[in-house]
Amino acid sequence: MTVAHIQDISQYEGQNVTIRGWLHNRRSSGKIHFLMLRDGSGFMQAVMSKAAVGDEIFTRADHLGQETAVSVEGTVRADTRAPGGYELDVSGLEVVGPSADYPITPKEHGVDFLLDRRHLWIRAERQQAILRVRHEIIRGVRDYFDSRDFVLADTPIFTPSACEGTTTLFPVQYFEDTTAYLTQSGQLYNEANAMALGRVYSFGPTFRAEKSKTRRHLTEFWMVEPEVAYATLDDAIDLAEGLVVSVVERVLDRRARELKTLERDTSKLEKVKAPFPRISYDDAVKILHDKGMPFEWGGDFGGPDETAISDHFDRPVAVHRYPSAVKAFYMKPDPNRPEVALGVDVLAPEGYGEIIGGGQRLDDYDLLLQRIREHKLPQEAFEWYLDLRRFGSVPHSGFGMGIERVVSWVCGLEHVRETIPYPRMLYRLYP
Amino acid sequence: MTVAHIQDISQYEGQNVTIRGWLHNRRSSGKIHFLMLRDGSGFMQAVMSKAAVGDEIFTRADHLGQETAVSVEGTVRADTRAPGGYELDVSGLEVVGPSADYPITPKEHGVDFLLDRRHLWIRAERQQAILRVRHEIIRGVRDYFDSRDFVLADTPIFTPSACEGTTTLFPVQYFEDTTAYLTQSGQLYNEANAMALGRVYSFGPTFRAEKSKTRRHLTEFWMVEPEVAYATLDDAIDLAEGLVVSVVERVLDRRARELKTLERDTSKLEKVKAPFPRISYDDAVKILHDKGMPFEWGGDFGGPDETAISDHFDRPVAVHRYPSAVKAFYMKPDPNRPEVALGVDVLAPEGYGEIIGGGQRLDDYDLLLQRIREHKLPQEAFEWYLDLRRFGSVPHSGFGMGIERVVSWVCGLEHVRETIPYPRMLYRLYP
Numbered sequence: 001m002t003v004a005h006i007q008d009i010s011q012y013e014g015q016n017v018t019i020r021g022w023l024h025n026r027r028s029s030g031k032i033h034f035l036m037l038r039d040g041s042g043f044m045q046a047v048m049s050k051a052a053v054g055d056e057i058f059t060r061a062d063h064l065g066q067e068t069a070v071s072v073e074g075t076v077r078a079d080t081r082a083p084g085g086y087e088l089d090v091s092g093l094e095v096v097g098p099s100a101d102y103p104i105t106p107k108e109h110g111v112d113f114l115l116d117r118r119h120l121w122i123r124a125e126r127q128q129a130i131l132r133v134r135h136e137i138i139r140g141v142r143d144y145f146d147s148r149d150f151v152l153a154d155t156p157i158f159t160p161s162a163c164e165g166t167t168t169l170f171p172v173q174y175f176e177d178t179t180a181y182l183t184q185s186g187q188l189y190n191e192a193n194a195m196a197l198g199r200v201y202s203f204g205p206t207f208r209a210e211k212s213k214t215r216r217h218l219t220e221f222w223m224v225e226p227e228v229a230y231a232t233l234d235d236a237i238d239l240a241e242g243l244v245v246s247v248v249e250r251v252l253d254r255r256a257r258e259l260k261t262l263e264r265d266t267s268k269l270e271k272v273k274a275p276f277p278r279i280s281y282d283d284a285v286k287i288l289h290d291k292g293m294p295f296e297w298g299g300d301f302g303g304p305d306e307t308a309i310s311d312h313f314d315r316p317v318a319v320h321r322y323p324s325a326v327k328a329f330y331m332k333p334d335p336n337r338p339e340v341a342l343g344v345d346v347l348a349p350e351g352y353g354e355i356i357g358g359g360q361r362l363d364d365y366d367l368l369l370q371r372i373r374e375h376k377l378p379q380e381a382f383e384w385y386l387d388l389r390r391f392g393s394v395p396h397s398g399f400g401m402g403i404e405r406v407v408s409w410v411c412g413l414e415h416v417r418e419t420i421p422y423p424r425m426l427y428r429l430y431p
Numbered sequence: 432m433t434v435a436h437i438q439d440i441s442q443y444e445g446q447n448v449t450i451r452g453w454l455h456n457r458r459s460s461g462k463i464h465f466l467m468l469r470d471g472s473g474f475m476q477a478v479m480s481k482a483a484v485g486d487e488i489f490t491r492a493d494h495l496g497q498e499t500a501v502s503v504e505g506t507v508r509a510d511t512r513a514p515g516g517y518e519l520d521v522s523g524l525e526v527v528g529p530s531a532d533y534p535i536t537p538k539e540h541g542v543d544f545l546l547d548r549r550h551l552w553i554r555a556e557r558q559q560a561i562l563r564v565r566h567e568i569i570r571g572v573r574d575y576f577d578s579r580d581f582v583l584a585d586t587p588i589f590t591p592s593a594c595e596g597t598t599t600l601f602p603v604q605y606f607e608d609t610t611a612y613l614t615q616s617g618q619l620y621n622e623a624n625a626m627a628l629g630r631v632y633s634f635g636p637t638f639r640a641e642k643s644k645t646r647r648h649l650t651e652f653w654m655v656e657p658e659v660a661y662a663t664l665d666d667a668i669d670l671a672e673g674l675v676v677s678v679v680e681r682v683l684d685r686r687a688r689e690l691k692t693l694e695r696d697t698s699k700l701e702k703v704k705a706p707f708p709r710i711s712y713d714d715a716v717k718i719l720h721d722k723g724m725p726f727e728w729g730g731d732f733g734g735p736d737e738t739a740i741s742d743h744f745d746r747p748v749a750v751h752r753y754p755s756a757v758k759a760f761y762m763k764p765d766p767n768r769p770e771v772a773l774g775v776d777v778l779a780p781e782g783y784g785e786i787i788g789g790g791q792r793l794d795d796y797d798l799l800l801q802r803i804r805e806h807k808l809p810q811e812a813f814e815w816y817l818d819l820r821r822f823g824s825v826p827h828s829g830f831g832m833g834i835e836r837v838v839s840w841v842c843g844l845e846h847v848r849e850t851i852p853y854p855r856m857l858y859r860l861y862p
Binding site: 005007020021022023039040041067068069096097098099102117119120122123127128131132134135138139142146149151152153154155156157158159160170171172173174175178180182189192193194195196197198199204205207209211219220222229230363384385387388389390391392393394395420421422424426429430431 | 436438451452453454470471472498499500527528529530533548550551553554558559562563565566569570573577580582583584585586587588589590591601602603604605606609611613620623624625626627628629630635636638640642650651653660661794815816818819820821822823824825826851852853855857860861862
């Protein structure tokens, strides 16, 4: 018995194989059952005729519920009308695990109903396509950095102090008498790692106790954060641009079938080529004013502002040199104009907003200490971070890219909740 | 000005280049300074003669502290006596960032002293070698699964309930009135993902609030966990064996220099070839008895037991069919002998103990429900997990491999605390 995976089915044309999977759906027309099978690697139609399998098996197939686990034997036949180009002419069927009253039927369901059944919802063709694109994006990100000799250096999830204030931190009871906080970013540690290993990146989950219920926020999300010793703001923008182009090209190249399942307009993604427009915060404010939007110089952009700015371009746009006052304490001020910081955000097109944030870090000991005090941060917790400026400080830059936002954009989704197998949100901790 | 990375230095023989890095150490002999440079990609000796650079630069170099950030210009010269095969004849030196009284000197330091300065300790050659081997192992693991068409499906860090009891769980205050727990394993979710995508793996941090202070435990550690629909216990052992062989071969092949830095006896690693011995729990107990060790059938192996069993073999050993009573509720009993479970542990040689644990999962609804009740687990929290047996249950198997334990074994370390950039332990949350 040859067990074939549906994704490899073209290798078995004319052969007798067994598909082990599940009955995705079924329709019947007189003496033929059309069984849509799925085995995790793909979807494929199996054609069962009463003449080929006999009365008993044929009648049994009449009553198979959606998601019944089945082992189906048959001959692979090329058929240009079939979605994958092949069908299976069934000669035998065995029920491995029954299924009755599967809750997710082909009819429409509300999103809360589906999220409560996320462990089953991921069996749907569309959800599988999203998760495969997610995997491809993650592989693309890792290959991009690995092929450039970056060292993956994991940063801790348990941190003793806050990177940017404590209101959005999740506290953890760390044994009897200590409180740890879940990381919001590996950046500070990446800076230490870059001083050791030169070019590094972290890739892991990060956490934000944000009470907002927007389509862009999860409480638990994955971030990749590269950091490079001796790199400037422009180097960081080059690196970010190369990363985004490389990842989008890879998904277009390797996940065309999934993008088709998602009905993604790929012509929009094909425009994602270097060079990206690079505009200053001042330029971005001017775009808003030209569109008649009220915005005062000095503030941070909100979602609608980001959408308006990115709508101005057909590819991602890098917006740099934000007012220092709205950016984190560790950002290096522009030496030519200290009221702005050498930071950058990359905004995705089609209204998807910020996918990358980063810039050049403050490498001067005295100024960093001053900033820590101005921000009323506990200096003691940052002594190790100050050490990086005490012992051989160098210019360095990096950024963070949120995986779920990139998946959401590349797949063309309405909401980030479908970009991860088990989304965690304000009111969502199950399953 | 050509900026060269030390790891690529052989490409620049005879050329004038700039190395941007740090002064690792320095010794002087009359009119020559020997400067050991590091730039994150490697270590390289730079030779500065007074004749070549003049009095002023030469004298300045007299006072450079360890870890001073320097940009050094010079000509690359082949020298068979040099560790990397090349030296730099210095023509110029610029101090980028000063460093005085660097705390980690070439003398011996206590491990607590070093762990308090972990952000600096990782600059040491030995620590860099470990972190590069870690990266190579992680790449090897991912490539192994990706090349076999597994889908990476991330499992949640925030979980609503405990997989195996609550005493070793870290509680998180999840907004006002909810408690979440940090994941100890993605397995239950992987099972749901395997029912959707066939062959899946998760790769992420896991957490265990273990109060023990052993050389094998961290509170925060990384695990890879594959899960395969329609796979049996033997399939899982095959997969685990292939993974371990592939990862060890890759490190031997690509990280020979790092293993040399670590003074690892690579002849031990070269013996890690398939097939691994596969013995039953009963056989393992017999080994202990033959060695005169007291051990009663029915218990779980402790560290010394694992060491005694694995010392019996020159390569990893798979121990299968443990007593059901000591294993998790979701393990499938052996149909031929229900008092043992279809579980497997893989023990590394040289006393490193368990690196992999897994097996075949219980796929029968009634028996799973009975086990949940026997273990007094809250059934409501496991309804989604029971759904996997309600709707098309199939045989399935998988395992988890702890990354830090593998790094510790491959590098030949005494303690897992050096296997991760920022180890978290009972009394260790800083830096």
